[in-house]
Amino acid sequence: MKTLSRKEEIIKVAATLFRKKGYNAISMRDLAAEMDMKAASLYNHISGKQEILAAIILEVALEFTEGMESVMTQNSSSLKKLEGLIELHIDITLNHSEALAAVNNDWMHLEGENLSAFVKMRDGYEDNFRNIIKQGIETNEIKPHHPEVILFSILSTLRTLYLWQEKRGKLDVNVLKKDMVSVLIGGIV
């Protein structure tokens, strides 16, 4: 358990506040109050509100990008890669549960390079995901549905995993992974 720098503390607290009401609904004074300081003091540690948002979102986006690369280079079937992606999402969600609300709902409030960097990573991630599905269909591992329907259905479930806070505690991580893979890939009937 490493000790957080003051800057990291601010970013972490900000993520938990953003989670509940979103980036725009939280003021620097709200954040400062939660940190037991005055708003102006925050600027000894960060350059502005935008830097906080970028730090929260881009760190997670980078982890997804790296995780995807790792899955892509693994020499295995499309289904195994899909399984890997499901596990990737679950792992990241467990490690960054607060940040994921911002990644999903506040990314559009990123500005300039922060925004374009995020969109680029996100688009690239989706492309890779789609290609894995397409390949699975070509090799007859996956039923010949429209790839967009499959992509959308799996990805939207994985992206909203962070909302599943309370129930998660009751389920073991590995059980959750197994169930998730089974439901998303094998269906429910």
Place this chain on the structure above:
Amino acid sequence: MKTLSRKEEIIKVAATLFRKKGYNAISMRDLAAEMDMKAASLYNHISGKQEILAAIILEVALEFTEGMESVMTQNSSSLKKLEGLIELHIDITLNHSEALAAVNNDWMHLEGENLSAFVKMRDGYEDNFRNIIKQGIETNEIKPHHPEVILFSILSTLRTLYLWQEKRGKLDVNVLKKDMVSVLIGGIV
């Protein structure tokens, strides 16, 4: 094609603006500019910003509630009911694509009775959805997975259908419904 009242116009335009950046990021002046008027003039038609948000969200919530009741009273198998719910979501999404962003992302900015009315409808809806799944498991129509996993997986896909704007145009509604039912219930393998 009925002609909209000025109030309905305002609410509709507000929904499209809220969709892109969220409730808090859109000011009454932004909304007025999009309507080609001054912010103060909006108040000739609506009581305040909160009324707009409530109108957008509660109308859709009510449609979901009524749709659920209609499905619940239909005398059929659990799987058929699930199919009905999938179709319900697709129909509502097509008819209220702008409003659904607010329903998903801005409901927490509702206040007072608006908020409690929404939360009540939403919780009730989820309970009914869960019960249909549970019943399907009892009757062996559905694999004995943890009901929460199934509920979460299907519901999060349906709830984010509104994000699927561009691709949707290419697919016929009935094809989409069939594919969605097939993927969500039958899986992809």
Place this chain on the structure above:
DNA sequence: AATTCTAACTAACAACTGTTAGTTTTGTTC
């Protein structure tokens, strides 16, 4: 003991927020 650094503070800024009051324009009805 003197100096530098860190991290807090107070005070203030210009811009923006939702909203109200009062007024003027517009189009319809007698």
Place this chain on the structure above:
DNA sequence: GAACAAAACTAACAGTTGTTAGTTAGAATT
């Protein structure tokens, strides 16, 4: 054309926003 209601307007309000400037207290380094 007078009277009326609907719907726009201008001007202003009190509060909030992110941020900057300058200051100060305590700790670390010289």
